[in-house]
Amino acid sequence: MPTINTIYIKPAKEKTIIRMPEKQNQIMPAHGAQVEQNSFWLRRLKDKDVMKTSAEDFKKAEKGLRDKVKKESSKNNGPAATKSEL
Secondary structure, X not given: OOOOXXXXXXXXXXXXXXXXXXXXOEEOOOOOEEXXXXXXXXXXXXXXXXXXXXXXXXXXXXXXXXXXXXXXXXXXXXXXXXXXXX
């Protein structure tokens, strides 16, 4: 069974909207996405709409985003009440 070649890409410019046809035209996150290497994405690379990124950089950005969301979520919700406070 053949393996699908994937690449990590991200928008070439900040605040550029890149649609992802394989995900019902959702907007690509600013930190990028792992996509199938096909003619659509190769054309986007050639047109300089997107740029390649490494798997390491992608995963670091994704982890940083998750940590930021987690931190903001706990900040907005505050600490959980303890039994003595109830």
